[in-house]
Amino acid sequence: MSKPGAPALARGMRDLLPLEARRHQKVTDTLRGIFERHGYAPIETPALELEGTLMGKYGPDAERLIYRAGLAGESGYALRYDLSVPLARTCAMNPALTKPFRRYQMAAVWRGERPQRGRYREFMQADIDLVGSTGVLADAEIIQIVVQALQALGLPRSLTKINDRRVLNGIGRFAGMPAALLPGLYRAIDKLDKIGFAGVRQELLAVGLSGDLLNRQRQAVERWLGGKADRATLEVDLAKADDEGVGEAARDLAIAAFLDALSAFPQNAATPLSEARQTAIQASLDVLRSQTSVDRIIPSAVTERLLDLLALRDRPLPLLDALDRRLDDAEATAGTADLRRILAVLDAVGIGEDRYQVDFAMVRGLAYYNGSIFETVVPEPPIGSVSGGGRYDGLIGLFGRDMPAVGSSLGVDRLVDVMVELGLFDDPDLIPPTAYMTLFSPDDAPAAAARANSLRAAGLNVILATEPGQGLGQQLRSADQLGCRWALIVGPDEVAAGEVTVKDLRQSRQSQVAEANLLTWLRREVAPQIEEPSP
């Protein structure tokens, strides 16, 4: 893999070979069709932006992953991290664009993350945004397009979760939390789907404590139960954890409590991972919380109030009503009012509750969202989200011209991955019908080239054989491997008769067609339902 001089790819990058590239194009073609159908116009922006354009927009966690770029000794440039911030820059620089401005863009973005399933350092986003409208109909339109796009791709199941930043703010106030702890609170509840109520409870109790230690402990449980590490090894590893301000002494006490609790679970036995993890980490948290000043941690009573809130389950509208009553918060009520209007549009266009869900626990990580937020997940395969978006009214203003906007992006690479795993591509059909013009002998090349070209001029895809040494058998083999639909054979016999032998490579049939009728004949094969108009 890393032999010196051997060809290799940069980390997290990949080539798309013809079949893969065709799958991608199939997806982008479908998406483009949906976007254009709604009147969205394409724009293109540079891959390289000024560093200052990107910084300060996404939040510190995300900005660590921005690729810096520039010539030797030059700095101040960066590869785009998403398509929304460049769009905001474009809008601020081109105030004359007619509003509301509907645009789409499908392009690569770069993030310096650790590659993983469904996660690449270069990937394509398909973005749609509606700039210049504060109205909630704009939000509804974006969500509707996203859901319809996923349906158009043929995904049998996808769930678009909808929430609102203002509702989350209300939940933060309801919890009575210091502002500094709110990001941790949001991160914790966002995991509800994944780790359940018990998991979220534990996450909430850990807010403000060392996340690094918690992470190492989670992994330590797995290593212990699997017999991969003994107590001494784990102790050494856990001691490497950043104490993040709670103090080393407190951290070490917590580690000891953790290891004591963990020791009660036998190694190499069929102990459920979650049970051991729950118990051991809880022991550690109890110690850590008792050693930490109360203003750094979430009170237990708050945790229970939040879990109680998140336990609300109902159809969308009654759920929103119930939330309003609980929160009794003016900003959150503005959010739920918008959500109701969004749902009304979705219902009107026939998007059912099997495709969307109001989910108060869904949080988006990017800092610039301020109103509705949404993201789409698929139940299978487990690949994270395939779309994400929301309203970001303040973002364009950071470039000097305040304009409201709402938008979403779809992850093209993830969509392709999902569709491959679900077997949704008909790969042979991705290759357009193509004829392969064989060559009888090198001397016939000019005549064959002329014949091929006249077919191309008439709109047919034609590959002309270029390897003079190959016999007919080899040429047919090549044609077959390339996925060609027909082979066209013109040798001395055909020339004498003024015919072309057309071999259908799929059905293993061949017929003699008069040269003058060839075009008509092939066209009928491509689109049999369309008959040539009779003269």
Next chain:
RNA sequence: GAGAUCAUAGCUCAGGGGCAGAGCGUCUGAUUGUGGAUCAGAAGGUCGUGGGUUCGAUACCCACUGGUCUCCCCA
């Protein structure tokens, strides 16, 4: 940024301190005008990189690089 795990032919993988293997694919021929199927044959490898142990390492040990998985975070 953390932990685990893996790396042998183009692909999927077996093996094992002293001859480098299989299946699939590729190429050639049976067939100089008929692809896929069959048969016969061939090519293809510094066993990821670097170091260590050893008379000898592809194998054992260490480091590095890369893939995958679980976290963190996200499309």
